[in-house]
Amino acid sequence: MPADFNGQWVMVTNENFEDIMNAIDIDFATRKIARHLTQTKVIVQNGDKFETKTLSTFRNYEVNFTVGEEFEEVTKGLDNRTIQTLVTWDGDKLVAVQKGEKANRGWMQWIEGDLLHLEIHVEDKICKQVFKKKP
Numbered sequence: 815m816p817a818d819f820n821g822q823w824v825m826v827t828n829e830n831f832e833d834i835m836n837a838i839d840i841d842f843a844t845r846k847i848a849r850h851l852t853q854t855k856v857i858v859q860n861g862d863k864f865e866t867k868t869l870s871t872f873r874n875y876e877v878n879f880t881v882g883e884e885f886e887e888v889t890k891g892l893d894n895r896t897i898q899t900l901v902t903w904d905g906d907k908l909v910a911v912q913k914g915e916k917a918n919r920g921w922m923q924w925i926e927g928d929l930l931h932l933e934i935h936v937e938d939k940i941c942k943q944v945f946k947k948k949p
């Protein structure tokens with residue numbers, strides 16, 4: 815039984831988001847807006863199958879994947895790159911490796927109690943986001 819990520823998760827902290835945005839070449843005007851957003855993560859999970867939406871008042875980002883199956887991800891509305899993404903389990907953690915133009919790109923996501931933790935990394939930068947589950 816894999817971990818259960820189902821639910822709506824509201825951002826409570828977002829550390830070093832600016833660093834990640836810089837690392838993927840997001841322009842100043844967009845960064846200025848994006849840094850203040852409270853993101854909401856909506857996850858529908860069926861075993862290893864995930865439908866995910868990251869929502870905000872400014873832009874939304876959707877990505878669907880099956881754990882263990884590499885796919886082509888287009889980061890539409892983010893940095894608009896095409897990358898090859900593979901998500902795997904590391905115990906109860908989801909680990910994504912995103913191969914493309916940017917080195918060491920990926921994320922790790924896991925649950926602790928009613929908190930969802932997401933670490934996004936690109937090159938030598940790490941952004942740490944925490945979301946709280948909506949009751």
Ligand code: ECB
Pocket residue numbers: 834835840844848851853855866868869870872873874875877891892893921923932
């Ligand atoms: C979509 C809400 C944020 C919109 C910000 C707009 C512009 C900034 C451009 C790039 C910011 C860098 C990364 C975006 C951060 C979060 C988006 C989703 C990250 C992701 O892939 O999460 C996974 C794991 O939760 C989705 O399955």
